[in-house]
Amino acid sequence: MQSGHAPYKGVRPPLMLLLFLAAAGVLMAADQPLSFSHAAHIEKARMQCTDCHSGAKTRDAAGIPSIRRCMACHQFIATDRPEIGRLVAYWEKQREVPWLRVYGFAKDAAVQFRHAPHARAEIECARCHGDVASMTVAVPTVIHTMGTCVQCHRDNSASDDCLACHY
């Protein structure tokens, strides 16, 4: 029955709305509670993405680290910086940092995304998330549409059954 599907032909009008929302996401991402620098951690401190986003290769969700993970290092490292001072303020109030989500699927997209199989297929993080390693505050530079997903699935002979993602 797959053959009955019309091939996907790029961006269609309803997707313009998604693009707009993605653009709005850029503005939101700039309003993170702390101006966390990915570059300082990855390029300078030589950390891996999975040091903080621990589920990225093994679980459904990459995950946002708990403040405990931050404080494991920052109790001792760079404690004199003003942003670390603000992090410590959350820590002393026993609060998590209310990070804003940068990437994600809208609820009505009905997409079930799992990180683990993509990591097993050795898709680089940057393929979907852009060059986060050199960003300060992470911004969504890669626009995710069904076209980008389906194209990559076809290029890698992964399933292009609708049910692969939508259920």
Place this chain on the structure above:
Amino acid sequence: MPEGSTEAGTGTQRRTPQWGMAIDLDRCTGCEACVVACASENNVPTAGEDQAAKGRTKHWIRIDRYYEGDFPNIRVRHRPVLCQQCDEAPCEPVCPVNATYQNAEGLNVQIYNRCIGTRYCAINCPYTVRFFNWYPPEWAEPLGLQLNPDVSVRPAGVVEKCTFCVQRIKRAKLNATAEGREVGDGEIQPACVQSCPAEAMVFGDLSDPSSRVARLANSRRAQRLLEELGTKPRVFYLERAD
């Protein structure tokens, strides 16, 4: 999945399973544990009093009751009815937007994003196991907190139905792939199968002749519901002939 393609991230060829189910009616007591388990696993909301009065309740699986004899010498037979995942599904050709089709594993798929809510499929289904969302689903607080994150909450205006708990099929396949093995027989249990206290339901790969479901489907007791319509259902009901 087309023939010869691979599961994402493995690069290995594998046999495409053909999912099916066997239900032993001689074991079913009609307790409806499957109905409750299904609603809870698949985020199926209750319709509410007014809508229920209009016949707009949603149950991806229901128990049909058949009464034999006259009171007081009466006998009740129970039959759990879920989407039969037909090979020749009447719901599929009537969909104008291809929102429903049969995939390579034999699942009769409903894609909510594609569905435009014509309801032709629900009308054409002889088993009446397809349901239209007349209103956005609602859960009284705090029941909304128990929603299953692995299953989409379907919006108003689309048709939904039993998926054979595709999220559990996917999960089992992901776990198996991560551990570098095949999915074992009986490893995948849809919510209804898992919850059945009489173990009347069996789910598995019909194309594997050694699987429990394939052996039950080949049993002399096996019948299919409304088989005479030529729908070729993948749900086999086992019942002794008397």
